[in-house]
Amino acid sequence: MIPASFDYSSPKTLSEAISLLQQHGADAKILSGGQSLIPLMKLRMAAPKHVVDINGIDGLAYIKESGGFLTIGALTREADVDASQLVHDRYPLLADTAGVIGDPLVRNLATVAGNLAHADPANDHPATMLALGASVVATGPKGARTIAISDFFTGIFTTTLAPDEILTEIRVPMPQAGSGGAYLKVERKVGDFAAAAVAVQITLDGGSFTSAGIGLTNVGPMPIKATRAEKALVGKPAVESTIVEAARIAAEEADPAEDLRGSVDYKRSLVRVLTARALRLAITRAKGEH
Amino acid sequence: MTTRKITVNVNGTPREGEVEPRLLLVHFLREDLSMTGTHIGCDTTSCGACTVLLDGKAIKSCTAFAVQADGREVMTVEGLEKDGKLDRIQEGFHQEHGLQCGFCTPGMMMTTYALLKNNPSPSEHDIRWGISGNLCRCTGYVNIVKAIQYAAQKPAE
Numbered sequence: 001m002i003p004a005s006f007d008y009s010s011p012k013t014l015s016e017a018i019s020l021l022q023q024h025g026a027d028a029k030i031l032s033g034g035q036s037l038i039p040l041m042k043l044r045m046a047a048p049k050h051v052v053d054i055n056g057i058d059g060l061a062y063i064k065e066s067g068g069f070l071t072i073g074a075l076t077r078e079a080d081v082d083a084s085q086l087v088h089d090r091y092p093l094l095a096d097t098a099g100v101i102g103d104p105l106v107r108n109l110a111t112v113a114g115n116l117a118h119a120d121p122a123n124d125h126p127a128t129m130l131a132l133g134a135s136v137v138a139t140g141p142k143g144a145r146t147i148a149i150s151d152f153f154t155g156i157f158t159t160t161l162a163p164d165e166i167l168t169e170i171r172v173p174m175p176q177a178g179s180g181g182a183y184l185k186v187e188r189k190v191g192d193f194a195a196a197a198v199a200v201q202i203t204l205d206g207g208s209f210t211s212a213g214i215g216l217t218n219v220g221p222m223p224i225k226a227t228r229a230e231k232a233l234v235g236k237p238a239v240e241s242t243i244v245e246a247a248r249i250a251a252e253e254a255d256p257a258e259d260l261r262g263s264v265d266y267k268r269s270l271v272r273v274l275t276a277r278a279l280r281l282a283i284t285r286a287k288g289e290h
Numbered sequence: 291m292t293t294r295k296i297t298v299n300v301n302g303t304p305r306e307g308e309v310e311p312r313l314l315l316v317h318f319l320r321e322d323l324s325m326t327g328t329h330i331g332c333d334t335t336s337c338g339a340c341t342v343l344l345d346g347k348a349i350k351s352c353t354a355f356a357v358q359a360d361g362r363e364v365m366t367v368e369g370l371e372k373d374g375k376l377d378r379i380q381e382g383f384h385q386e387h388g389l390q391c392g393f394c395t396p397g398m399m400m401t402t403y404a405l406l407k408n409n410p411s412p413s414e415h416d417i418r419w420g421i422s423g424n425l426c427r428c429t430g431y432v433n434i435v436k437a438i439q440y441a442a443q444k445p446a447e
Contacts (some may be wrong), residue, residue, distance in 0.1 A: 002312060002314075003335055004311045004312070006311055007311065008294065008357055010360075031355075034353060035353060036355045038335075038354070038355070039334060039353060042334075053358065055358065055359075079347075103423025104348070104401075106350065106353075109349060109354070135440060154352065190423065191336055191423060201428050
């Protein structure tokens, strides 16, 4: 399969990339990892007239803690997240997620920022970032602005990014003591999108939940933040009855469509089971038992 | 559409091309450079038959543009053998019967090359995880795992 023709630029600086986006507007697409964009272009579901390849811009690939956040640069690959000891030690939800995206070869190119900016509800990082309460930095002609991830997605493949903005950084709040997370995904085979997946991030104090974030993957037209299920956890003891009730509510908040990956009932059932399992795993991690 | 001049270091040799930006890396290798060792399987980023190393990292060359390889290093299956002597990975696939039809083999071997570089003594789990982006429809993977274990036990050249 051959993509439609396009013009190609490989800017060396962010400002050069932004001016190209200003010049070409909605005709331009940003190429980072390309593991979603190129398949769509080959299928001619996307046919941008201009591709702006940002891979040549220095300084956009990093994972580090600073200013109270874990910051991830625009060109940080999934494989680098998966290989990061810092992420495995302190952000297990993120490590889980990066480890189940695509396959090992795809992860060598695919970026976390691209996974978010592409805004496919089947992508894995949106739910994870919703659970983590992350924010993203959008850089455009007027400078940088920060967008809460809960305000970022507006529909299938659409976000609040302007056509001349680049998602340059992801900011995940540093976890408080007693925090843990997990991402559990059911996929038919390696490399497939989730039939359903659940991201959970919780904080425990004295045996009770003091905070909870739950994100749901590919069970609605947009990534879902299961806010009612989160509320059912906060202030309650971290015991089985609390977990089961929150999982039941999360399944209600899912809005899946029947497709080749399963029926509506099956996907809701997956959300219920995966939410409970992810909560149990997150609790053991929060207690330092895993 | 305008073409671009690119220079890609392929298996240690600078190779020049004048390509449309939409040309996929796998097509550049197979058609422009006549290096047909790299296969096209699914053409949908699933099967890994087109796996090559780009600056040392295993990628699917059906899901990268040739222009992205400009000024960079690509290693293909043709780069494994040296002076008529098989690489330890090729030897492993030969000795352990790690193939039947052979279509997935170039990609399997390139993924193995990157895997063993990063993890010289992989467990069976590490191997199965490492090749999870490469599909084989013949072997059931048992002999592929054995082939990789064989290669891992031999010192790298």
